[in-house]
Amino acid sequence: MKTSATQVLIVGAGPTGLVLALWLRRLGVDLRIIDKAPGPGETSRAIAVQARTLEFYRQLGIVDDVLAAGIRVERLAVRTPSGIAATLKLGDFGAGLSRYPFAFALPQDIHERILVRHLEKAGVAVERRAELMSFEQDAAGVTATVVKDGAGEVIRAAYLCGADGASSTVRHGVKLGFPGGTYEQSFYVADVEVEGTIARDGLNVCLDTHGFAIVLPVRQSGSVRLIGIVPAENTAEEKITFEGIRAEVERITGVTVKAVNWFSTYRLHHRVAERFRVGRVFIAGDAGHIHSPAGGQGMNTGIGDAVNLGWKLAAVVGGRADARLIDSYEPERIAFARRLVASTDRAFRVLTSRSVLAGLWRRYLMPRMIALLVATPAGARFAFRTVSQIGITYRDRGGAGQVRGGDRLPYVDALSGDNFAPLSSLDWQVHVYGAASPAFRAALTKTGIPVHAFPFTPAAAEAGFGRDAIYLVRPDGHVAMATVTQDPAPFLRYIEAFAISPGVRPCP
Structure with missing residues (x-):
């Protein structure tokens, strides 16, 4: 062999x-x-x-x-059988938080x-x-x-x-x-061509007393994705077909399906x-x-x-x-x-529950709550942080300003370029928003870790950085540690503890 x-x-x-x-x-x-x-x-x-x-x-x-190759999803509409109950603009709902403040499919x-x-x-x-x-x-x-x-x-x-x-x-x-479990409901997923008032650049969440569905553009050619719960009366069928559930799908989503490119049903699990x-x-x-x-x-x-x-x-x-x-x-x-x-x-149990109370809440109260949430810029930013994964943190050592070790490096844009550009090195680096002292730069020189200094602007302050504070940034863009002072000793100890030796040129 x-x-x-x-x-x-x-x-x-x-x-x-x-x-x-x-x-x-x-x-x-x-x-x-x-x-x-x-x-x-x-x-x-x-x-x-x-x-x-x-x-x-x-x-x-x-x-x-x-x-x-993909599609920017410009808005989310919450739809009930009575019509559109709430709309959230997704084209820039994370403005100032990321270079990519939009939803994308x-x-x-x-x-x-x-x-x-x-x-x-x-x-x-x-x-x-x-x-x-x-x-x-x-x-x-x-x-x-x-x-x-x-x-x-x-x-x-x-x-x-x-x-x-x-x-x-x-x-x-x-x-x-x-370990984990399996949801009791069966779900369907389909890529289809549709007629109707559905926007080609928008995500539609369709809520009903008896279930829910999602309509989302998936291809630049114009097809859309339908996801939802298989109607209760169809779940016992030996083979569930789209034609068998077409009437219910079209009722909930408000679209007319012209052609089905792909259809499947499945059970969902939750396990780690x-x-x-x-x-x-x-x-x-x-x-x-x-x-x-x-x-x-x-x-x-x-x-x-x-x-x-x-x-x-x-x-x-x-x-x-x-x-x-x-x-x-x-x-x-x-x-x-x-x-x-x-x-x-x-969240999924609320969306998929077939109980009468959950259904009434889903159809009548949930859209109003969503509308209230997204009515303000703060609400939109909260929604962006929740779904975009920029809020993932591995809370670790120290902190400066509002940024702690383990946090994703906050994004700051400026006329001279944003602070994420140096991350293309895929290597360790130090960031300072303000000025790095000559003594600190000299101490870090022997480690091979570059020091990037950015102006301390109102945007940097809003992002949570402390003026002249020092942030050691990992290759994945998360802050490894941060200090208010420019004492190099904690950084040198951290680097020595893991025997970090950066500076190797990546392959093209």
């Missing part, structure tokens, strides 16, 4: 696995990525791409291609092809029809047996990463439990794996957490897993950090996954 070696073996070539591969490759890691499917997906599946994901894509240098099949193309440009091809059969690990690495097109191969890797979905072979291989790491084996994305699609968080959370794991693995594999750096992957990401599953579960 053929044998080979690599630094990282990734199992699964969905968005999570592809982003992990892109990040690792940009930082010079030798890797292989396999998937048992013959090619990328052919259906739209996940469609919401949140602002935080677009920020990561800017760091990778691929955001322009992603934006060119991109079908997963197109999304994956963009990621694959950029990965191939970086010199890595997804190995298709390649299935992980078994693996074992020891103190030095992982030995995996893979079958590709009927031929076996043994791959020796320093680390194994499972991004292979909800029925993950990798998760099963390390015997991790996947017991752990995200066992020794040299990691899981990410749906392999570690699955939940309701409320808020369009699932795929974006997997991509966040990939970025968090990617920069840490690259640093350790490349000898630029102590192996203890990777220890933070599991606690940071599993804590967020658990919070997310709990919150989406609560």
Whole structure:
């Protein structure tokens, strides 16, 4: 049997696995990525791409291609059988919080092809029809047996990463439990051509006493996505068809379906794996957490897993950090996954409950509450923070102004350029909003970590930065630590504790 070696073996070539591969490759890691499917997906599946994901894509240098392929969702309308009950402008509802203050839709099949193309440009091809059969690990690495097109191969890797979905072979291989449950309702999803007053650039949430539905544009060609609960009278049918539920779907959504491009029904689960790491084996994305699609968080959370794991693995594999750096992957990401599953579960139960009281609340009171929430700029910004994932924090060391260690670096724009531009280095850096003293710069010089000074503007103050405070920023754009004073000692101790050695030029 053929044998080979690599630094990282990734199992699964969905968005999570592809982003992990892109990040690792940009930082010079030798890797292989396999998937048992013959090619990328052919259906739209996940469609919401949140602002935080677009920020990561800017760091990778691929955001322009992603934006060119998708659709900016300009508004959200809450619809009841009586008409439009509330409207939220989504075109710039996060203005000042991100370079991407809008809602954005991109079908997963197109999304994956963009990621694959950029990965191939970086010199890595997804190995298709390649299935992980078994693996074992020891103190030095992982030995995996893979079958590709009927031929076996043994791959020796320093680390194994499972991004292979909800029925993950990798998760099963390390015997991790996947506690949670399954929602009682059946759901439908369809990509369709429609007639009606539906706006092609808007998201419609349709609420009714007996259920709900979502109508969302997914392709520049004009098709829309329909998502909703299968009517109770149809759930017992051996095979649920769109024609069987057409009347109810059109009644709730207010559209007339001209053609059905794709239709499927499914059951939803809410689960989080017991752990995200066992020794040299990691899981990410749906392999570690699955939940309701409320808020369009699932795929974006997997991509966040990939970025968090990617920069840490690259640093350790490349000898630029102590192996203890990777220890933070599991606690940071599993804590967020658990919070997310709990919150989406609560929201989804309200949206899908068939009780009379919940139905009345959903149809009559919920639209009014949404209308009140979005009536002010503060409400719109709260909504943006909630869904965009810019509010994810790994609260850690120290703080200055309103920014604490673990927070995502707040975004500040200026005529001279925004403060996220230096993050394209995918490396450690120090930010100061004001002036960095010569003594501090001199002390940091020997670490190889660049110091970026930005003017302390009203926008910087509004974002929460302290004047002349020092912020150590991680490769993923999160603040590692912050201090009010410019004493270099805490930063030098932090850098020494993890043996951080930045400055390695990324691969193109």
